[in-house]
Amino acid sequence: MAEVVRIVEEEGIEYNNPIVIEGLPDVGLVGTIAASFIVEKLDYKEIGHIESDLFPPVMVIHDGKLKNPFRIYSAEDGSVVVVLSEVAVPPTAVYPITTALADWFHKIGTKQPVIPVKGLPMKNRMDIDKPEVFAVGNNEDAVAELKAKQLDLLEEGFIAGTYAMMLRECSKRQISAISLLAQCYPVYPDPGAAASAIETLKKFVTSLAIDVGELLANAEEIKLKARDLMQQTTLSASEMQKGMEQDMPIMYR
């Protein structure tokens, strides 16, 4: 039987125990905006894409070239891999895509953490000038690393969507994974949150020598460009139990 999700790589790509940054669309499009800015500013090369019959029948054209909207990029030396998408992940594709990606991360020898970059929706985001970044680790090593880097941990609550399943699937394969969650607008694109997330990413990826000032300066234009994807993502998120992230778990503590 054909695989539900296929990772298609260019031939001859060499990886160097890469750290993986995952920027699939989620609340505030934090990961997608951050991942897109990183690959552009650091001139990462496109090394592959993700295919699935579960994805919408959409291709994207950039500079006259036809591209798959689910793409994979890599640093020249193979030390950093970035996964991003220009279309929302359909709810039915969450399990297959996270499973396929975790298998692929294992195959390429990821020894450093896989880092899904996401947003933490805040009702009062409008009153927050500089979004804070929180983190979730999927095993003891990951949590120890977060504590060593003095990051604030999410202590209680539900997490939902692609990053929740990505953390789980990485756990099953003994891959360390850390999700970074920047405070963001629940239903509006948030370049400010993406800038905060990139600043925190620098603690894990020393080669991320980029100035987020440009991202902040162009925030309004980014918001305009991102509005259609934001709208798709919000509709998709409502089916991913994202609302549960505001709920309280029942366990007696």
Place this chain on the structure above:
Amino acid sequence: MEIERRIIKATWAHNGNLEPLYEVEDKEDEILVTFDLPRVSKENVAINTTENMVEVIAKMSNAVCWERWGVVQKKITFQSFRKQIRLPEPIEPEKAHALLKNGILRITLPKIRRKVLVNIE
């Protein structure tokens, strides 16, 4: 407290007006409506309300011009945001207030409430 969230399709219109992303929260005593309005300053926003509707017209500080928009690669320009929303419950327009910060417009619309104290026999 019941919170209702609605996102309606934000379309790219061809008349120079752009429909903004927006969110409606139906709270106990008020309706909160927020709009994402990049490139807009306070001076260029007009808000009109009736008991059942709120309308926002916001002029951008500089127009958005996509030189190669969509697969047709057509030049398209937007100068303002415009959106009219029908409210889920009647509100008191005179008591409405708004705040624009970092490109987000938040309009607070108090609901019409006629409270009667009920005695327990």
